[in-house]
Amino acid sequence: MSVRQSALLALADDSPDLWDAGFGEVAKRLLTAGVRCFASTGFHATTTRDITKAAALSPAALYVHFASKEDVLFEITRSGHRRVLEVVRSTEDADDPSVYLKALVARFVAWHARHHVAARVSQYELSALTAEHYEVIAGLRQQTTAVFEAAIQWGVEQRAFGVVDAHRLVRAILSLGVDLVRWYRLDGADSPDQLGGFYAELALGMVAAATSAEAT
Amino acid sequence: MSVRQSALLALADDSPDLWDAGFGEVAKRLLTAGVRCFASTGFHATTTRDITKAAALSPAALYVHFASKEDVLFEITRSGHRRVLEVVRSTEDADDPSVYLKALVARFVAWHARHHVAARVSQYELSALTAEHYEVIAGLRQQTTAVFEAAIQWGVEQRAFGVVDAHRLVRAILSLGVDLVRWYRLDGADSPDQLGGFYAELALGMVAAATSAEAT
Numbered sequence: 001m002s003v004r005q006s007a008l009l010a011l012a013d014d015s016p017d018l019w020d021a022g023f024g025e026v027a028k029r030l031l032t033a034g035v036r037c038f039a040s041t042g043f044h045a046t047t048t049r050d051i052t053k054a055a056a057l058s059p060a061a062l063y064v065h066f067a068s069k070e071d072v073l074f075e076i077t078r079s080g081h082r083r084v085l086e087v088v089r090s091t092e093d094a095d096d097p098s099v100y101l102k103a104l105v106a107r108f109v110a111w112h113a114r115h116h117v118a119a120r121v122s123q124y125e126l127s128a129l130t131a132e133h134y135e136v137i138a139g140l141r142q143q144t145t146a147v148f149e150a151a152i153q154w155g156v157e158q159r160a161f162g163v164v165d166a167h168r169l170v171r172a173i174l175s176l177g178v179d180l181v182r183w184y185r186l187d188g189a190d191s192p193d194q195l196g197g198f199y200a201e202l203a204l205g206m207v208a209a210a211t212s213a214e215a216t
Numbered sequence: 217m218s219v220r221q222s223a224l225l226a227l228a229d230d231s232p233d234l235w236d237a238g239f240g241e242v243a244k245r246l247l248t249a250g251v252r253c254f255a256s257t258g259f260h261a262t263t264t265r266d267i268t269k270a271a272a273l274s275p276a277a278l279y280v281h282f283a284s285k286e287d288v289l290f291e292i293t294r295s296g297h298r299r300v301l302e303v304v305r306s307t308e309d310a311d312d313p314s315v316y317l318k319a320l321v322a323r324f325v326a327w328h329a330r331h332h333v334a335a336r337v338s339q340y341e342l343s344a345l346t347a348e349h350y351e352v353i354a355g356l357r358q359q360t361t362a363v364f365e366a367a368i369q370w371g372v373e374q375r376a377f378g379v380v381d382a383h384r385l386v387r388a389i390l391s392l393g394v395d396l397v398r399w400y401r402l403d404g405a406d407s408p409d410q411l412g413g414f415y416a417e418l419a420l421g422m423v424a425a426a427t428s429a430e431a432t
Contacts, residue, residue, distance in 0.1 A: 040343075044261030123398065124340055127256075168406075171399070172392055172418055179391035182339065190384075198426075202388055205425025206418045 018118055019079050027065040029055045031079070034072040038121045043073055043128040073125055074133040080115070080122035081140040087111045088147045097155030101207070102200035104151055109177040110196035113184045120181040145170055152207070162211025169210045173203045234334055235295050243281040245271045247295070250288040254337045259289055259344040289341055290349040296331070296338035297356040303327045304363045313371030317423070318416035320367055325393040326412035329400045336397040361386055368423070378427025385426045389419045 019028045033054035037046040048062045048069050055061070066072045087107050094100040112119045126137060148170040155161035176199045190198065235244045249270035253262040264278045264285050271277070282288045303323050310316040328335045342353060364386040371377035392415045406414065 041260045042258035044257045045259075168414065169418075172415065175392055175395035176388055178398070179395035182394070183387070198384065199388065201425045201428060202385075202422045203425075205421035205423070207421070208424070209417045209419075209421025210414075212417060 018083060018115060019075075020082065023075075024065075026055075026057070026061065030057070030062060030065055030072065031076055034076055035118045035121050038073065038076070038125055039117050043069075043121075043125045048072075070128065070130060070133070073121070074129055074136075076118065077122045077126065077129065077133075077137055078140070080118050081137055081144070083115075084108065084111060085140055085144050085147075088144055091147075097151065097158050097160040098204055101148075101151045101155060102204060104148060105173060105177070105203040106193070106196035106200040108148075108174070108196075109180065109199040110192040112177045112181055113186075113190075113192035113195050116181045116184045116186075119178075123178055123181060145174065148173065155207070161207050164207065164210040169206065173206060176202065234299060234331060235291075236298070239291075240281075242271075242273070242277065246273070246278060246281055246288065247292055250292055251334045251337050254289065254292070254341055255333050259285075259337075259341045264288075286344065286346060286349070289337070290345055290352075292334065293338045293342065293345065293349075293353055294356070296334050297353055297360070299331070300324065300327060301356055301360045301363075304360055307363075313367065313374050313376040314420055317364075317367045317371065318420060320364060321389060321393070321419040322409070322412035322416040324364075324390070324412075325396065325415045326408040328393045328397055329402075329406075329408035329411050332397045332400045332402075335394075339394055339397060361390070364389065371423070377423050380423065380426040385422065389422060392418065 019031050023031065030051060033051045034046075037050045037054055041050075046069065049059050051069070051072060052059050052062050062069075062072070066075065088104055091100070091103050091107055094103065126134065129137065149166040152161065152164060152166040152169060156163060156166070180195065184195070186192075235247050239247065246267060249267045250262075253266045253270055257266075262285065265275050267285070267288060268275050268278050278285075278288070282291065304320055307316070307319045307323055310319065342350065345353065365382045368377065368380060368382040368385060372379060372382070396411065400411070402408075
């Protein structure tokens with residue numbers, strides 16, 4: 001591992017609360033170790049032994065809790081996508097579509113910043129999942145996207161926003177949150193909440209600009 | 217390789233013009249094969265033999281042209297980052313800062329859409345580079361970022377844009393172009409130029425919104 005990677009992972013958030021409550025302590029340690037291994041050398045070059053070693057467990061321990069290395073990736077990815085869906089679904093209602101959209105974006109962005117290492121694995125290793133597991137994740141992603149698209153549609157109906165292509169616009173807004181997992185560092189200038197607040201303002205600007213883009 | 221990955225790579229742009237003119241035909245074939253291998257299984261799990269096989273060459277052929285597997289990744293990444301810098305630097309001057317910024321964003325986004333597979337390798341495998349090679353790429357990235365930051369600063373000086381933190385804003389605008397390499401498909405709804413035009417409008421909206429975010 002390079003000095004740069006070690007420094008990056010040293011700043012990673014371990015967050016046992018990332019994982020579903022149904023997992024025991026040992027399984028959570030394996031998931032956290034899996035995040036660190038996949039984030040530093042990629043899914044394909046990581047062995048189950050790398051994961052058990054990083055979790056300070058015997059090589060056979062992994063198979064007590066997971067069917068395979070791919071199953072570890074699936075549970076990391078499923079947990080991450082479930083947490084994101086919970087975060088956007090639990091966003092407080094608002095009377096004003098702009099206020100609601102800003103809250104959604106701020107929470108989505110702050111979550112990705114706070115959990116950027118686990119989120120990076122969840123976003124960049126999707127192609128290593130089996131077709132069945134990928135379908136589960138794709139379903140969770142569609143539900144998250146649907147919350148944002150409904151927020152935009154509501155704003156259009158309320159005439160708070162102009163007429164826009166919600167699908168195309170939401171994809172761009174979500175890019176702000178997803179792409180930060182590539183470069184965000186917890187010791188950088190913006191805290192997760194500060195970045196969330198800034199990107200929430202940018203998202204409103206994108207809604208206004210998309211309206212004029214559609215009109216041309 | 218999964219059916220999904222095969223379908224994705226079948227749509228990849230081979231683009232021999234991605235590579236620096238100094239490379240001969242065989243070296244270009246190896247670089248193109250490297251992109252496909254790294255994109256499908258990641259840098260760490262790819263062997264030099266995988267690359268020569270994908271290029272239909274003998275296993276030893278790689279070392280005639282490159283020092284190592286890491287050197288193949290470096291040349292892919294350097295070529296990609298050089299092309300991006302050329303694309304933004306050759307953007308036509310304009311009298312209006314908004315027109316100029318839109319042209320910059322449109323060209324940056326369209327390039328990443330057109331070359332999304334090579335761009336994905338260039339963006340997501342940076343941590344596998346040696347420290348020396350990483351420095352070279354970081355320098356190219358800084359030069360590209362500087363073009364965008366100068367465009368924003370010029371707009372602020374001309375009072376076409378309000379007062380904004382150019383560094384923070386440019387990072388968000390570049391996320392639109394970079395993140396699309398994760399999901400863009402050449403057979404999707406938007407051509408590279410259409411997506412570039414749409415994101416150029418969104419970027420102007422982000423500039424306007426960043427002004428109000430700074431003011432609060």
